[in-house]
Amino acid sequence: MPTTSFINRCIRETLNGLRDGLSLFSKPSRAAVIFSLRRKQQLQICDPQNLLRGYEPKLKNIYLENSDWKKNIEEKKPDYSFNLIDPLANLQLDGLISCGGSSAPVFYQMWFTEHHPNLCSTGPTECWLEHAVLRFSHDIANDSNLYTGISGSFLREYSSHAVHDYIVDKANKSLGPDCQIRIYPVLDAVLGISKTNEEGVRPFGKLTFIEPRFLGEIHFLARFQASEKPLLSNFKHVRKLLQAVEYSTHHLVSDGTTILGIATDPIRQFHITADFQGRFGFLKDNDEVLCSFQDGSYSSNTHRAKLFEVEEALLDFEIDTATRNDLFKIIAALVHYAEDNTFGCTFVLDLAKTPADTAGQSLTPPLIFMTRTS
Structure with a gap:
């Protein structure tokens, strides 16, 4: 004992x-x-x-x-x-x-x-x-x-191992135990690419990993010849290729070892996607966000303000539920846009019948949020 x-x-x-x-x-x-x-x-x-x-x-x-x-x-x-x-x-x-x-x-x-x-x-x-x-x-x-x-x-x-174990669990449930993609090299490649600048700019775009057995079902816009497939481990080359899918619905597609080509949405088969968004990115399993990555490591951070204080403050006002939800969605969208573009912002939400005087430029007529009527 x-x-x-x-x-x-x-x-x-x-x-x-x-x-x-x-x-x-x-x-x-x-x-x-x-x-x-x-x-x-x-x-x-x-x-x-x-x-x-x-x-x-x-x-x-x-x-x-x-x-x-x-x-x-x-x-x-x-x-x-x-x-x-x-x-x-x-x-x-x-x-x-x-x-x-x-x-x-x-x-x-x-x-x-x-x-x-x-x-x-x-x-x-x-x-x-x-x-x-x-x-x-x-x-x-x-x-x-x-x-x-x-x-x-x-x-x-244990962070990379925890992400690995969770992806393996998800893959086993969807594909069975014979998943051919090796997850650790994929996780290492995602971090390596995320730290690779091109002309001083961090990567944008989606890199999607798909089981080789499903490749025949993918709609490719372009494919590399078998003898010319770039290696996933060549981070600088992959970083350059990501420029072809920046700010679009297209994906670079990999089998976990090489880059196969460019495909378009939707991809319905089981897949893992690294969504590069500049200084950070997200790792997804199908449509579920598993974790984020930044500065060479994985994190659970959503990189999104939750705005709990705003949500609680809106509950104090006597407005109908639909209007309250719409207001919160508008505020959240504006804040997240500011976050994504890395600039500061201040929003004043004034629900008084007579708007208070605030410093700054005023619009004539002022913007009015129209409440819904049944």
Whole structure:
């Protein structure tokens, strides 16, 4: 049986690595874990940054007031491998992402982190927590004699692996386990191309990766001859080719190794798209945004202002729902346009019957937002 000091060390180093890695991938993040090594042992909670503060009633209902949380968990024999882990469902706590599992070394473990409002997708973060489950199970199985202490370091640098794991999960669900595109070279190429300037300008345009088996179904506008296909690893060449699809609905198409040609929308087959937008870009699986990339690394950042304060302020005014929604959409579109074009802006939304005097140029007659009538 592992000693208390060894368990504490495993938890501390895993939590620190998980927190540091997620803080780089998303905004500053906290992490916590609830675990029990054996069915009959009491649950232990490690929450050094009070992530679970405020969730006490819900956690009490789940863990103390009934035993449903462990009813369907089978305690495995000690000789079972540490990586035979039965996944446990997300606890569905508002504002949190959770993931857990049960294995022979650790009967129950559930890891938590914050659900930031500006996440492109929760998928990579969930994969991150899944790996924390695996690392903790591995460390407890090895005991202190074989403990390497690398779990925290690995989780700290897990961003590309988390994106990779999520894409592989999605591809397996859509295509089965025989996906031919190698994801790691694709992820490396996307970052390499994103950092390659052409005439001092960062790349714009879409680079789409498609399974070779689907290429016959793609509508190509132009294709390279087999002997002249540019290599995906030639970042500078690919960067030049992206100029052919800038600010259009066209895509550069790759099989994960070479550039095949230029295709047009829509592409209905399973595909991965890197949407380069200058200083940053987005990685998409079909139409789902998985993550963004900027400065040579992947991130969960949407690069879009959420405008929560504006949304809350509009709720204070007595206007109908349709008008409120239209106002918010207009404001959001203007702000996002300013963000995309990297210039500052200030918008004054005055809903008073008599507009207030504000500095700046005035229009005659003033622009009037027409409310809808039924």
